[in-house]
Amino acid sequence: MKKIDAFVDDVYQGVGGNKEEIQELKLEMKNHLLEAVYELKLEGKSEKEAIKIAIERFGGEKEMRSVIGQLFKAQKIFAKWVLNLAVICLITTVTVFGVIWAMEEQNSHENSIVATNIFDVLEGKETISEDMEEEIKDYIQETDQISKVKIFNVKDVKRESENYSSIFEYVKKAKPNYQYQRAVWAPEWLLVDFFPYGNGDSEWYVDMETRHFSSFMTLVLFVGVAVYATLFTIWATVNAYHHKRLNIGWILAFALLNVIGYLIYFLVGKRKLGI
Structure with a gap:
């Protein structure tokens, strides 16, 4: 089944992302292909024919590489968009609150x-x-x-x-x-x-x-911080999911501790990797 291994490696060649996640996806694709080959061989196809047909049914190397590349790109764009929106929300909240506070002090x-x-x-x-x-x-x-x-x-x-x-x-x-x-x-x-x-x-x-x-100043602060915290929690949760480390504990840490929670998550990850 070296041809299947080569096909899977070629499909994921140059794909950026979490290495652990990519390895799991490669293994999943390989298993699907092997299952397809096994079923085709039961139908009387030779191993060579079965492998060729299974790969063609999967869409071929170029098409699969394009689809997977777009998928990882979309995930990165979404995560980046959520984080940028969270930062913009926080900066806007602090700015508006600060301007109103200064105006109140001046008045x-x-x-x-x-x-x-x-x-x-x-x-x-x-x-x-x-x-x-x-x-x-x-x-x-x-x-x-x-x-x-x-x-x-x-x-x-x-x-x-x-x-x-x-x-x-x-x-x-x-x-x-x-x-x-x-x-x-x-x-x-x-x-x-x-x-x-x-x-x-x-x-x-x-x-x-x-x-x-x-009253407006207080509302801006609470709503702005709440929206920022929600967006940051979504971003951190998506990252943890991509790293295959998502669990309820980390979600609570992100929601309750925000940046500190993500810093703890990052340090724990480095320690597990022995960095």
């Missing part, structure tokens, strides 16, 4: 500056004039995240303090000495939140309502 710093500027305008004043209102309004309009500002005279707060447990309760129910409100960009699909930002001194209490993307 927080800007809110503090606006509050300080408003207190500078109010300092030493008992009432809020029209000029002061315009100046405060200008400070708010210089931002794109402050949607509302309320200003309370602390003397009024002290006067009414016996009716409220805290200044925060007073702010919720009392009429402000000055209020300015405007619409800011807040599309629903970005899961925008509006949180209060309050500060005060011995004369005035300033309460601002500011826009935040914290």
Whole structure:
């Protein structure tokens, strides 16, 4: 059966991939050919004729080499595509999360500056004039995240303090000495939140309502990491399958430990090979 061995070797000549997997596939092909030869010989064919017919039924050397080459190429392309997609997803997630985080930090710093500027305008004043209102309004309009500002005279707060447990309760129910409100960009699909930002001194209490993307930022992080982890697990599982080492333990390691799990898998493989 040297002709069958030669045929199988020629078919897999130059095929890239895992050596162990290729050897198993070669053995499987050889067994199929031997079975076909045995059946043909039972039909009365000579061994030479049986081998020739069996090989022809398999498609011939050139056709089989092309099919097998395309198969291994498709496997490599799929694995590479999944890994690239996982990396792109991770980079995109980290980038979007980082940009939103930086923007939130910048807005927080800007809110503090606006509050300080408003207190500078109010300092030493008992009432809020029209000029002061315009100046405060200008400070708010210089931002794109402050949607509302309320200003309370602390003397009024002290006067009414016996009716409220805290200044925060007073702010919720009392009429402000000055209020300015405007619409800011807040599309629903970005899961925008509006949180209060309050500060005060011995004369005035300033309460601002500011826009935040914290919910969207959290969603981006969790969804992005989940998609990345899933794609990475698929890639690692496909690789383990090609190396004939796939089992439930490695799948769990890839899913739970991600890169660390694959590193352990890689090191264990090297140790088994004695590298």
